[in-house]
Ligand SMILES: Nc1ncnc2c1ncn2[C@@H]1O[C@H](COP(=O)(O)OP(=O)(O)OP(=O)(O)O)[C@@H](O)[C@H]1O
């Protein structure tokens with residue numbers, strides 16, 4: 001469980017996050033959704049401590065992360081796996097070395113155990129026979145999946161995925177979503193997924209935080225999101241014509257339009 | 264300015280944190296020795312040989328007096344090679360080659376969030392990325408410079424051999440002349456080299472590591488790295504010369 005309390009963050013006078021509080025639950029895929037530029041990446045960076053929030057605290061289970069010394073922060077960080085928006089694989093290392101990196105750095109595993117673990121993780125994300133290639137030699141979608149493999153190689157307690165399926169075809173995107181949900185259940189991780197893909201939201205949104213312009217506008221789950229009455233989120237959800245074709249939703253949309261003046 | 268100095272100091276301080284795992288850092292060190300040193304050997308030997316050759320011709324034509332013995336040429340070459348050309352000029356060349364390499368490598372890692380990825384894993388990214396670079400340079404640059412001295416003399420020797428501007432024997436005699444001073448000269452040269460190695464790697468790392476922005480800034484950072492490393496090398500050169508030779 002990760003508990004975020006009253007986080008605010010500004011860059012050179014511009015307030016990017018305003019007083020955000022939320023509880024990310026254990027064993028669930030927690031989603032942060034919102035438009036591009038709404039502050040989703042900044043929020044996750046504040047949570048993992050890459051950015052220092054101006055105000056507010058972050059709790060990992062009972063540990064008050066934000067007030068730890070950097071040495072103790074490192075201990076918590078060893079339990080964090082993170083997938084960055086741009087994959088952030090190490091260019092100078094091969095696929096195998098990338099996934100093995102945290103294992104070589106932090107564990108006393110033998111070389112054999114490391115390779116076993118690496119292959120297991122790569123199998124898990126469906127990357128086969130690419131061990132000796134460099135990140136620049138595999139496709140963007142594969143890079144994403146290798147990055148996921150690297151993020152889960154240490155069996156983290158907390159998993160952060162910044163747009164895991166942006167730039168992927170719909171089939172692979174769903175495979176990745178399902179994969180993330182599966183491993184979350186399997187290892188009882190606290191998983192945080194950033195996305196602006198409504199498909200993912202409806203697929204894996206067990207606990208959703210919606211932010212708009214750096215402000216928390218709504219929280220709930222994927223069932224509730226279809227009934228939402230918050231204007232900004234409604235626009236976000238129903239911007240997809242595909243969804244709107246669903247009859248039930250069209251009706252809802254119509255009734256929403258009728259009462260729009262209320263909001 | 265003060266902020267930059269503070270950040271630079273902060274970086275240097277973090278290099279000396281205890282490594283997470285020695286074997287990983289050792290491999291990084293070896294990689295950097297190859298990257299920064301071994302891969303520079305070709306250009307360094309080429310430059311030094313030509314420098315030696317040109318110096319021989321210039322010196323020999325400048326002192327065409329019957330009263331001055333031929334070995335003076337060799338002696339003069341030795342002085343200028345050991346004292347100035349090899350340590351300083353080659354370091355400036357290395358500042359261009361190695362400095363831009365370091366700044367763009369670290370800058371790209373910053374832009375593509377690879378440094379953030381290291382930090383999130385709990386790795387001391389400064390210690391892991393910058394530390395081995397600085398240590399590797401401190402270790403390998405003196406060797407590169409000795410190598411350069413050898414090729415400088417060799418280039419000069421070749422000219423003597425092929426043009427007979429002065430006899431090779433006299434050239435070698437000149438180089439050997441006053442050999443009790445050679446040790447002092449080499450110590451001076453290597454001290455300078457070590458200082459320059461530190462300047463090049465730390466300043467270039469600083470510009471790469473703390474880069475803000477995107478791909479465009481990577482180019483600017485590597486230019487800055489080269490410019491500032493060179494300027495500081497020139498300053499340090501003057502100060503060290505005053506301290507050590509007067
Ligand atoms: N280091 C920084 N310095 C200054 N401003 C920043 C910095 N990082 C982010 N911002 C600003 O914060 C705002 C939110 O950025 P953020 O990256 O969190 O958006 P996002 O919600 O992740 O968008 P996307 O879906 O496109 O990834 C943007 O307006 C951005 O310009």
Ligand SMILES: [Mg+2]
Pocket residue numbers: 040041042085162
């Ligand atoms: Mg983002």
